[in-house]
Amino acid sequence: MKYFPYTIAGEETMTRVPETAADLDEFRRWVERKAIAGEMVGFDTETTGLDTFSPTYRLRTAQFGDAREAWVICVELGSLFAEAARWALLTLPRLVAHNAPFDLLVIDRHLGVPLATLAPRVTDSKIIAHLFDSRPRHEGGYGLRLKELCAKDVDPSAPDTQEDLTAVFRSIGETKATGWRKIDIHHPIYLQYAGLDAILVSRWLPIGEARLRKAGVRQALVDFEHRVMYVCALMERRGMLVDQEYVRGLVDRLWEEAELHASKAKQYGVTSVNAPKQVADALVGMGEKLTERTDSGALKVDKSVLLDLADMDQQWQPRGTRTPNPLADAVLRSKRAGKWRTSYGLVMRDDVDVDGRLHANINSLQARTARMSISRFPAQQLPSSDWRVRRGIIADVGHRIFSVDYSAVEMRVLAALADERTMKRAIAEGRDLHDFTAELIWGPDFTKAHRKMGKGVGFGKVYGGGAATLSRQTGAPIDEVKVAIAAYDRVYPGIKRYSREVQRKARANGYVVITPTGRRLPLDRDRVYAATNYAVQSTARDVLCQALLNMHDKGLTEYLLLPIHDECLGSAPVDIVEEVAREVGETMRMDFFGVPLDTDPEVGGRSWGSLYMKDAKGKYDDALRAREDEWYANVGLAA
DNA sequence: CTTCTCACG
């Protein structure tokens, strides 16, 4: 046995690292005592990295700890150790881990303890922290990293184990990227810190939980988040199938496209299209007048500016209002192709498991508003105006893709929260809300421009924007916008009343918005206007999460691939996909404070891209689908 | 590490 003493908050702690069978027996006796006492035990793993599903990935150690003592089980050393860790995970009744989905998925895949077995016994301390204060440290919150939480609540001098280990990696000639894989399993600092994390997480949890109770957050919300986390972990474990042949071709084509336009840009002296200063200087040199500036005062040459210079609208359609600037055009196209290649194409090509599946990290409770995020493949941010990137993700063999989204969920949630009678009536009657609004304000002879304005004002309400921003966004004169906002407030008085009220309550609560689910959303003092948006965005997120749990209860999780804010993407066998999509749509649909939240199921072909192959009018392009999607191509052959 | 840019809902 190796021993590593360490003082935390003035108390001696001990990390033990078993080396022999007899040492492991001692560990098992400790586990049995914890099991009998029903005590919460801290849990953590050390692995070769973050790419849990890659072929060369390994679980190195599994750590267990209480406030005084930790055990580091070096799983890597052989089956005797792995079996001890496995047994402990099956035996301990209550565990706490920080960012539990990571460890749960590692254990599921590399130690053979299934998610379904372990997840119900695990508390995620990150969920506890987020439910009290969702802000990262740099936004004025407590922070959500274990180190930050412990520095505040346990021991300010507790080591930053991740950061300190990075220094150790450098000292042995490795980097942050390679160190976790290469460091010797017997390295004393590695073992010491592995144990400390288990001790720290078990020390922090009761403090975090006490604070949460004191703030009045219900246990039901804590349980809700843990179930959501579990369902998302199931989706992450399943992953999405990538069409590897297609993606390889896509990456090559995007590279050629990026290079072609980069070489055009070079003719105007721009050697790097991603260097804004070069682009700005060259454009000025060509006689263009650049007026917009960035926050730091530099000339702005973003997409919007360049599209103007290239004589295109925001949808890249020719406008015919000026002579297109060829450099602006080349920079736009090169940057877009380059970004799509690196951010999406290369990940789909290179980050798949042996079965060709991509497992994006689903962070079920992430944003300040509790919205989810998806990382290490930003699956929520793939281009939607062009099908080519999404075409890379395909349904399983013998499956078709489906997607179900909520119709105008944020406006409906706002109508419900605000109890806006007129708006609720329009929604209940199934009216197109923006038509209805335009008619209310401008009468039955309203124009398309009126509808657009009404829709814009609605967005302004959801986002907390004002007349100036809306005028800038829509291009409408500010006086017209002001008139429209005043009219909107007149016909929907409930919205303005609710906005004032939610801001007043937030101030009274110490700049915290409390949502109907009892969630606390910290508000910046100088941005109180964001309160309405926070309440709406967060409540809409909770609606989707409740739907996920309802779907799980109905056995639909096996068909789900991704949650995307107001939408669920899935894959189901061709013979039942229509039925599954309908069932998902029915399950997601719900009544929210008297407002129907309707859903719109859509079934595509083999690829996600098939749901985006539309013509200029927004109708599905059958010829394109038959050319580019395997399922529609086969349907065409059959016909 | 910060800034700028750009993809989404």
Place this chain on the structure above:
DNA sequence: ACGTACGTGAGAAGT
């Protein structure tokens, strides 16, 4: 007194 567009993840360049 006034008005404030919301929330993410990611890459490249520059410091």
